[in-house]
Amino acid sequence: MTADPHTLAGAYALNALDLPEHLEFEAHLRSCPDCADEVAGLVATAAVLGMAESVAVPASLHDAVMAQVRASRQLTPIEPVEDTGVLVPLLRRARTTSRAAMGVAAALIVVTGGLGAMTVHEHQQSVQMHQMADGVSSVLAAADARQIAGNGDQARAIVSASLGRAVFVPRALPPVDDDHVLQLWVMQDGYRSVGLIHGGSPLVADGIRPGTKFGVTVEPAGGSKQPTTAPMLTMPLA
Amino acid sequence: MKPLRKGARMGSTDRRLQAVQDGDLQVTPDPEAPADLEFVVQQVARGDEQAFEELFRRTSGSVLGLIRRVLRDPAQSEEVAQEVMVEVWRTATRFDPARGKASTWIMTMAHARAVDRVRSAQAARSRDERIGRRDTVREYDEVAEEVEVRLEQQAVRRCLGGLTDLQRESVQLAYYGGYTYKEVSELLDTPLGTVKTRLRDGLIRLRDCLGVTA
Numbered sequence: 320m321t322a323d324p325h326t327l328a329g330a331y332a333l334n335a336l337d338l339p340e341h342l343e344f345e346a347h348l349r350s351c352p353d354c355a356d357e358v359a360g361l362v363a364t365a366a367v368l369g370m371a372e373s374v375a376v377p378a379s380l381h382d383a384v385m386a387q388v389r390a391s392r393q394l395t396p397i398e399p400v401e402d403t404g405v406l407v408p409l410l411r412r413a414r415t416t417s418r419a420a421m422g423v424a425a426a427l428i429v430v431t432g433g434l435g436a437m438t439v440h441e442h443q444q445s446v447q448m449h450q451m452a453d454g455v456s457s458v459l460a461a462a463d464a465r466q467i468a469g470n471g472d473q474a475r476a477i478v479s480a481s482l483g484r485a486v487f488v489p490r491a492l493p494p495v496d497d498d499h500v501l502q503l504w505v506m507q508d509g510y511r512s513v514g515l516i517h518g519g520s521p522l523v524a525d526g527i528r529p530g531t532k533f534g535v536t537v538e539p540a541g542g543s544k545q546p547t548t549a550p551m552l553t554m555p556l557a
Numbered sequence: 558m559k560p561l562r563k564g565a566r567m568g569s570t571d572r573r574l575q576a577v578q579d580g581d582l583q584v585t586p587d588p589e590a591p592a593d594l595e596f597v598v599q600q601v602a603r604g605d606e607q608a609f610e611e612l613f614r615r616t617s618g619s620v621l622g623l624i625r626r627v628l629r630d631p632a633q634s635e636e637v638a639q640e641v642m643v644e645v646w647r648t649a650t651r652f653d654p655a656r657g658k659a660s661t662w663i664m665t666m667a668h669a670r671a672v673d674r675v676r677s678a679q680a681a682r683s684r685d686e687r688i689g690r691r692d693t694v695r696e697y698d699e700v701a702e703e704v705e706v707r708l709e710q711q712a713v714r715r716c717l718g719g720l721t722d723l724q725r726e727s728v729q730l731a732y733y734g735g736y737t738y739k740e741v742s743e744l745l746d747t748p749l750g751t752v753k754t755r756l757r758d759g760l761i762r763l764r765d766c767l768g769v770t771a
Contacts, residue, residue, distance in 0.1 A: 329757030330738040334672045335731040359771035364764040369664035371713040372622035373706045384642045396650045
């Protein structure tokens with residue numbers, strides 16, 4: 320981070336950072352107890368602003384929520400790690416053992432439904448969203464998680480060789496026009512589509528083996544079954 | 558026992574605590590007092606649907622209200638509010654009261670999801686369209702009846718009034734408008750560093766005015 324990270328505390332608490340900056344700031348929080356204390360207070364303040372917005376809730380919303388709740392499984396509790404004294408809001412971190420995993424584990428808080436901008440394609444079902452959240456968190460919690468930067472930091476990948484799973488995090492990919500979309504592929508004996516890249520949404524890919532790479536191509540809007548252009552970015556993963 | 562915040566209104570529990578501190582009263586549990594929200598979440602974490610109904614009753618109005626203010630579209634707002642309340646149910650097992658209040662956890666989730674939805678929708682449009690000013694002022698005045706809500710609103714209004722115009726504008730654009738600090742900088746034609754400072758200073762002032770302890 321080139322700028323003084325402390326100056327971003329207010330923007331962070333107001334969710335006014337884009338996803339890469341948000342992840343970076345949370346990683347910083349883990350190493351700065353003073354920042355974490357200040358941020359906790361600012362996050363709580365923003366929440367008070369929110370609480371004051373109370374409106375009447377339609378019965379239909381209540382009923383829809385209760386119906387979905389009855390059909391939903393609750394997540395298993397995570398065992399708490401020993402307290403390093405750094406207050407990272409607001410969910411417990413999963414147990415991690417490697418230093419590399421500790422470095423990226425802060426992002427766990429963002430993507431498992433706590434604080435951050437976990438983006439979802441508008442028509443994506445809740446179930447898929449939960450599976451993705453669990454997939455991302457499993458990689459971040461893995462003891463052998465490694466972070467890789469691609470194309471001068473246009474994107475990052477977090478890989479766990481033991482899980483054979485990788486998370487792709489867009490950072491500064493070039494924009495495409497309305498007729499096109501960026502598509503993510505796993506390159507291993509050919510191309511397998513992972514999904515379309517929307518904004519800063521992370522994508523999860525399984526089946527990562529030694530020699531596997533991520534590839535990003537420009538495709539027509541809606542995506543393609545196989546790449547129609549040469550990759551504009553490739554990242555060797557394992 | 559939490560110390561009374563400066564300027565906090567004295568609820569019946571606070572009055573009794575004060576009386577105990579003054580040596581005037583023996584503490585007896587008040588069956589009328591609502592349970593701590595943190596305690597309710599603990600019960601929800603055990604799969605208690607009745608507890609979740611109570612949590613819903615006490616928080617869904619704010620969840621929906623905040624999301625609506627950011628997203629504006631009523632149908633989408635309900636969709637996102639539903640996602641948030643279901644996620645609260647699913648992840649109650651992972652809420653840790655040592656790290657903050659239950660209301661903080663829930664409202665932070667609601668705000669993040671609303672902001673995220675706004676940005677996803679906007680990402681599909683061209684850049685020129687994107688920096689258009691979303692209205693950050695409340696259009697309608699649907700308010701829940703309870704006195705507590707009205708007091709909260711008054712406090713927020715008063716404390717926002719205590720910010721400089723520039724701090725308030727930046728905070729409102731970021732929080733209620735869902736803009737990134739970079740977008741706020743463009744909208745207000747103000748340097749990035751200045752916006753960052755205003756957001757931080759503005760929130761610090763609000764924190765102190767509202768008497769917030771994390």
